Amino acid sequence: MYPINILFEDEFYFAIDKPAGLLVHPSPIERRATNAIALIREQMGIKAYTVHRLDRPTSGVLIFAKTSEAANKLNLCFAGRRVQKTYLCVCRGYTEEQGVIDYPLKEIIDKVADKMANPNKPAKDAVSEYRRLGTVELPIPVSKYPAARYSLVEVKPKTGRKHQIRRHLKHIFHPLVGDTQHGDGKHNALFREHFGLDRLLLMATKLEFVHPFTGQAIEINAPVSGWVDQLFTEFGWQGLYPAPTAIDEVQSDRPD
Structure with a gap:
């Protein structure tokens, strides 16, 4: 069972720490798969209005509205690029110290869900x-190669295309670890065999926006899971990312 961990809540919105592997909403392809909308209804007893989405294998900050009006207002913020999203990921090789990837992306068409597109x-x-x-x-x-090199990277996407971070990092020849669609199978196998990795190492760690109703600057943060924290500590990356608290550490990347 996936637990619902609330990161932020007021009378208009609430944000959860979405576990890796959890769908945001029902899928016509995987009708029996658990999704966040259903879990919120079951565990919180409320109807959630989708404002944005995270890919199924991505974990981290996911915000919902409590009413259709609140959803519409925050959707306008996302559409107007007035919401800043921050992600943490691990990729193959050593990237440049910093950079901007400006590379247009074609829409990914799902053969079932988007068959009319x-x-x-x-x-x-x-x-x-x-x-x-x-x-x-x-x-x-x-x-x-006799050794394997990896980078811990913070990414701030300025647009919201499907699989944008995964496709952009692949474009600069630094695919994400654990990415079965756009990644490198040899490096995915290395992490699976040596570290027991069974997820994509991409986490939505921060969401920032001006509250549409109150005008307050909102910052919502999500720590990495206890398992990811252990892995990153082994790599000597302590202090470079939002670490879990004692409560967060009991959370697992894997459902019961």
Whole structure:
């Protein structure tokens, strides 16, 4: 069972720390899969209005509205790019210390859910800012190399295209660890075999916006899970990311 961990709540909105592997809403492809909308209804007894989404394998800050009016107002903030999102990820190789990826992305068409969509739509603008927080070299051979190198990277996407961070990091030849769609299978296997990894190392750690009703500056933070914290500590990355509290550490990346 996935627990609902509330990060923020007022009379208009609430944000949860979405676990990796949890769908945001029901899917026509995986009708029996657990989703956040249903869990919120079951565990909190309220109806949640979707404002934005996180990919199923991504964990972290996910905000919902309590009314359709509140959803519409915050949706306008997202559409107007007045919401700042911050992500933490691990990617193959050593990235530049910082940079901007300005690379248009074509819409990803789902064969079932989007079967009526036009596959020939032009690519849309997509911009991601990033900075490298840390690096690690593991004495584990991979492919033709005697050791494996990885970067801990903070990313602030300025647009909201599907799989944007995953596709952008792949575009600069630094695919994310644990990404089965856009990643590197050899490095995914290394993490699976040596560290027991069974998730994408991409986490939505912060969401910032001006409250549409109160005008207050809102900042919502999500710590990494206890398991990710242990892995990052092993890599010497302590203090470079939002670590879990004692309560957070009991949370797992895996459902019961």
